[in-house]
Amino acid sequence: MQVELTVNGERRSDEVEPRMLLVHYLRDVCGLRAANVGCDTTSCGACTVLLNGESVKSCTVLVAQAAGQEVITTEGLASDGELHPVQRAFRAEHGLQCGFCTPGMVMAAIGLLAENPHPTEREVREGLEGNLCRCTGYHNIVRAVLAAAREADAEVTA
Amino acid sequence: MTTSGREPGREPGQSGLLAPAGRAPSRPRRAPDGVPAEADRPGAGETAGIGTSVRRPDGRLKVTGEFAYGSDLWMDGMLWGVTLRSPHPHARIRSVQIGEALATTGVHAVLTSADVPGQNAYGLEHADQPVLAADLVRYAGEPVALVAADHPETARLAASRIMVDYEVLPPVTDPVAALAPDAPALHPGGNLVRHLKIRKGDPEPTADVVVAGSYQIGMQDQAFLGPEAGLAVPDGAGGVELFVSTQWLHVDQRQICAALGLPAERVRLVLAGVGGAFGGREDLSMHVHACLLALHTGKPVKMVYSREESFFGHVHRHPVWIDYEHGASSDGTLVYVTATMHLDGGAYASSTPAVVGNAGTMGAGPYVVPNVRIDAYGVYTNNPPCGAMRGFGSVQAAFGYEAQMDKLAAALGMDPVEFRCKNAMRMGSEGPTGQVLDSPAPVAELLRRVQRMPLPESGSADLRSLPGGVGNTTHGEGIVRGIGYAVGYKNVGFSEGFDDYSTARVRLELTGGEPVVTVHTAAAEVGQGLVTIEQQICRTELGVGTVVVVPKDTSVGSAGSTSASRQTYVTGGAVKAACEAVRERLLARVRERGERELAGLRLADGLVLADGAGPVGAIGEFLDAGPIEETVQWRHRPTQPIDPETGQGFAHVQYAFAAHRAVVDVDTELGLVKVVALDCAQDVGRALNPQAVVGQIQGGSAQGLGLAVMEEIQVRDGLIANPSFTDYLIPTILDVPPMRIDVLEYPDPHAPYGVRGVGEPPTISSGPAVVAAIRAATGRDLARVPVRPEHIAGPA
Numbered sequence: 001m002q003v004e005l006t007v008n009g010e011r012r013s014d015e016v017e018p019r020m021l022l023v024h025y026l027r028d029v030c031g032l033r034a035a036n037v038g039c040d041t042t043s044c045g046a047c048t049v050l051l052n053g054e055s056v057k058s059c060t061v062l063v064a065q066a067a068g069q070e071v072i073t074t075e076g077l078a079s080d081g082e083l084h085p086v087q088r089a090f091r092a093e094h095g096l097q098c099g100f101c102t103p104g105m106v107m108a109a110i111g112l113l114a115e116n117p118h119p120t121e122r123e124v125r126e127g128l129e130g131n132l133c134r135c136t137g138y139h140n141i142v143r144a145v146l147a148a149a150r151e152a153d154a155e156v157t158a
Numbered sequence: 159m160t161t162s163g164r165e166p167g168r169e170p171g172q173s174g175l176l177a178p179a180g181r182a183p184s185r186p187r188r189a190p191d192g193v194p195a196e197a198d199r200p201g202a203g204e205t206a207g208i209g210t211s212v213r214r215p216d217g218r219l220k221v222t223g224e225f226a227y228g229s230d231l232w233m234d235g236m237l238w239g240v241t242l243r244s245p246h247p248h249a250r251i252r253s254v255q256i257g258e259a260l261a262t263t264g265v266h267a268v269l270t271s272a273d274v275p276g277q278n279a280y281g282l283e284h285a286d287q288p289v290l291a292a293d294l295v296r297y298a299g300e301p302v303a304l305v306a307a308d309h310p311e312t313a314r315l316a317a318s319r320i321m322v323d324y325e326v327l328p329p330v331t332d333p334v335a336a337l338a339p340d341a342p343a344l345h346p347g348g349n350l351v352r353h354l355k356i357r358k359g360d361p362e363p364t365a366d367v368v369v370a371g372s373y374q375i376g377m378q379d380q381a382f383l384g385p386e387a388g389l390a391v392p393d394g395a396g397g398v399e400l401f402v403s404t405q406w407l408h409v410d411q412r413q414i415c416a417a418l419g420l421p422a423e424r425v426r427l428v429l430a431g432v433g434g435a436f437g438g439r440e441d442l443s444m445h446v447h448a449c450l451l452a453l454h455t456g457k458p459v460k461m462v463y464s465r466e467e468s469f470f471g472h473v474h475r476h477p478v479w480i481d482y483e484h485g486a487s488s489d490g491t492l493v494y495v496t497a498t499m500h501l502d503g504g505a506y507a508s509s510t511p512a513v514v515g516n517a518g519t520m521g522a523g524p525y526v527v528p529n530v531r532i533d534a535y536g537v538y539t540n541n542p543p544c545g546a547m548r549g550f551g552s553v554q555a556a557f558g559y560e561a562q563m564d565k566l567a568a569a570l571g572m573d574p575v576e577f578r579c580k581n582a583m584r585m586g587s588e589g590p591t592g593q594v595l596d597s598p599a600p601v602a603e604l605l606r607r608v609q610r611m612p613l614p615e616s617g618s619a620d621l622r623s624l625p626g627g628v629g630n631t632t633h634g635e636g637i638v639r640g641i642g643y644a645v646g647y648k649n650v651g652f653s654e655g656f657d658d659y660s661t662a663r664v665r666l667e668l669t670g671g672e673p674v675v676t677v678h679t680a681a682a683e684v685g686q687g688l689v690t691i692e693q694q695i696c697r698t699e700l701g702v703g704t705v706v707v708v709p710k711d712t713s714v715g716s717a718g719s720t721s722a723s724r725q726t727y728v729t730g731g732a733v734k735a736a737c738e739a740v741r742e743r744l745l746a747r748v749r750e751r752g753e754r755e756l757a758g759l760r761l762a763d764g765l766v767l768a769d770g771a772g773p774v775g776a777i778g779e780f781l782d783a784g785p786i787e788e789t790v791q792w793r794h795r796p797t798q799p800i801d802p803e804t805g806q807g808f809a810h811v812q813y814a815f816a817a818h819r820a821v822v823d824v825d826t827e828l829g830l831v832k833v834v835a836l837d838c839a840q841d842v843g844r845a846l847n848p849q850a851v852v853g854q855i856q857g858g859s860a861q862g863l864g865l866a867v868m869e870e871i872q873v874r875d876g877l878i879a880n881p882s883f884t885d886y887l888i889p890t891i892l893d894v895p896p897m898r899i900d901v902l903e904y905p906d907p908h909a910p911y912g913v914r915g916v917g918e919p920p921t922i923s924s925g926p927a928v929v930a931a932i933r934a935a936t937g938r939d940l941a942r943v944p945v946r947p948e949h950i951a952g953p954a
Contacts, residue, residue: 033230034223036433038383039465043883046383074223087221091213094849097857098685099220100384100433106221122622125891132883134383134434135685137856138891 008076045131055111095144097135207698211849228387247876276419299470356805359529365485384433397424437546469881473545508545516551598904642930646922649810650915661715667785681717699737701761723915816919829947843914862924
């Protein structure tokens with residue numbers, strides 16, 4: 001089947017099998033490798049992307065379901081080399097080690113902050129419950145998301 | 159903590175490395191997409207040396223998703239390899255028929271054991287594991303055949319068409335029964351991999367107070383998030399290049415060469431991005447398989463495991479059964495410990511001898527015990543092979559000895575922390591192997607520090623903070639809070655006489671008129687941040703801000719393994735020594751030019767400095783004569799094998815210590831546990847990157863928590879019952895509490911900069927502290943981990 005969708009701002013039209021998962025489309029058709037496959041069972045969230053601004057696990061979405069919609073992967077966040085505030089915060093707060101979960105964590109955090117720009121520590125944890133990290137113990141991931149929220153506030157008041 | 163004066167928007171850690179889809183300069187024709195290559199170089203003048211929390215050089219690539227893991231590698235025209243594995247834990251192979259598989263459209267190769275050109279056996283310590291099973295399979299999941307095809311689904315379809323005729327044999331699954339004289343021998347030498355004996359002091363001691371207990375530790379999985387992956391590229395002349403996510407490139411190379419029957423110069427390895435390791439990438443997985451398929455087809459072959467296959471594709475943490483008996487005098491002084499440990503090594507030896515070594519030599523815990531008798535057995539069975547996982551040997555023993563410490567304290571009517579502190583090791587103490595601790599061992603201080611940390615507020619009525627969460631299982635009724643303590647220790651580096659070294663090549667030269675350092679080691683970066691440490695050491699030693707980390711490969715000498723908490727110590731030591739050699743040569747140039755006598759020559763901030771004078775000149779001035787490069791092989795002081803009958807000897811080069819306090823809320827009716835706090839104090843000797851040190855401690859603590867209450871590979875009759883992340887549960891962000899970390903820095907005078915290994919200690923004491931807290935809340939014995947709800951709420 002033919003699907004048309006927007007990926008990181010670029011309109012695309014591709015011939016795909018109806019059963020193709022969005023994550024495989026992004027990785028193997030578009031050549032975008034930020035969304036990682038960590039579990040195959042929708043458990044780990046390493047494949048999280050934004051679909052019309054909402055975070056979804058791209059291993060659990062058919063590319064056909066994304067037809068006509070807008071997908072943003074971690075590669076599509078930075079503009080003119082300037083990192084997204086959430087990306088900056090993950091770096092600054094040491095919110096990553098091996099980094100395999102990081103693109104998914106970043107996208108889930110962006111989805112969370114879009115819904116709740118001022119989360120508490122507990123709300124950050126609830127918002128990222130679907131994303132596994134094996135390296136950090138999550139402590140610095142929480143700090144990174146809270147720091148990104150503060151930075152966004154500072155930019156608004158500045 | 160980065161230094162001031164850097165250019166806006168530039169990160170001091172972002173020197174060259176690991177560009178995505180880059181092309182390594184030395185191999186422009188051959189590098190697949192995703193191979194690590196040099197990236198941008200920041201300006202000179204950075205002085206983000208040791209002791210600062212400078213950012214990771216790979217951080218930008220990791221937050222943008224451009225960092226290339228093994229699973230991201232790609233080459234035009236590449237094939238996909240898959241593995242056919244045995245469904246039986248123990249079976250004889252009567253025949254393997256590949257005709258139908260080979261006839262499948264799109265299939266390029268189907269290989270069996272007959273296609274292994276070299277030695278069909280590999281292993282870290284004993285070469286006892288077939289590359290592909292020939293006549294016998296010893297565990298469920300053992301590789302039997304390989305397929306390469308133009309699409310992964312085609313390869314899997316063809317693999318399903320391989321006909322293997324098995325004669326199924328009864329599996330040996332109990333490690334104690336496996337040692338019985340009439341048990342079937344699974345290997346030519348029998349089922350015993352290693353029996354370690356510790357004999358110290360009085361062989362028949364007596365004590366006022368005696369407690370005994372039997373403990374069982376379940377099989378944990380490393381559960382690194384990026385499954386095994388690699389890409390093998392034939393060089394067209396009979397050799398092969400392998401890009402792979404791994405922990406020790408050179409030990410892989412040695413085993414691959416033996417299996418392929420090729421010399422080292424024909425098998426080149428390059429580290430692909432590693433999505434976590436934790437010991438699970440010490441053994442070979444798809445390494446030889448991908449090379450075999452690539453050499454056979456003449457095409458690049460990529461292999462990536464699914465999560466399910468990953469559970470069969472790497473070793474796990476040994477399950478252990480321990481019987482402990484401790485005696486103490488009535489004043490609370492430890493008198494003796496006896497222990498018998500059985501470690502189930504599964505089908506192949508892997509790291510079992512070293513795991514037994516650690517479990518035995520550190521089986522008495524970080525306490526002074528004058529009389530010790532320990533027997534630790536590593537055993538072959540038909541269960542999944544077990545080997546390295548973070549803190550191995552020490553993690554399992556600590557669940558037992560720390561439970562015993564609490565039992566003894568209770569029997570003596572003493573506070574458990576006071577009892578531990580009274581018997582704690584300190585510098586100068588003699589361990590069970592007769593080794594005297596010759597560097598700081600602040601065991602008591604670590605315990606007292608976690609004890610003094612503020613306690614969390616008492617439980618709130620909010621459902622989400624209660625065990626069971628929004629499952630709405632309680633509104634507070636039946637909830638009991640408990641507090642538990644534990645301390646543990648482990649050896650750093652490779653032990654028992656192993657020649658443990660690392661190699662570093664450091665080059666100092668002018669690039670675009672500015673001095674630039676290039677550091678090249680083969681030490682695997684698996685997420686821990688060694689690449690940052692390498693840069694920091696170069697900056698400190700050479701006073702140059704721009705440090706390029708060359709991609710990790712086998713074109714430089716071995717760095718040893720990224721395991722045993724050793725890389726900052728050993729590869730850090732090698733980088734430091736190579737920098738010192740480079741610095742000596744640079745300073746010789748300074749002296750040659752010398753118009754006057756200069757004392758105290760040193761390098762800092764891009765300058766050559768001397769005592770009592772202004773700057774002698776810029777470093778760059780002395781590089782006009784050409785680059786300076788030195789390659790240094792560096793060793794820590796030697797250790798010794800232990801006596802086979804008494805276990806006595808200088809076995810370990812360094813010990814590392816951590817203590818935890820856990821606070822839990824337990825739903826005593828349903829057996830659900832919520833870990834409310836998990837705080838840690840750890841001595842790291844010297845924190846070269848404080849932020850990275852704290853990150854290691856938090857991550858390691860979470861893995862210990864996982865083993866305490868969640869994580870277990872459930873093996874029944876030799877079969878893994880839960881090979882997925884839906885059934886093997888690792889802690890989520892809701893399972894792990896915020897963690898308060900107290901980092902002590904008592905330098906080890908024998909180690910470079912005084913460093914002490916960091917990665918493993920937090921995984922040792924965190925789990926026992928959690929279990930102690932659950933015991934405190936429930937009064938249950940809890941002799942088995944992970945603790946399950948039925949152990950808490952079921953019949954006592």
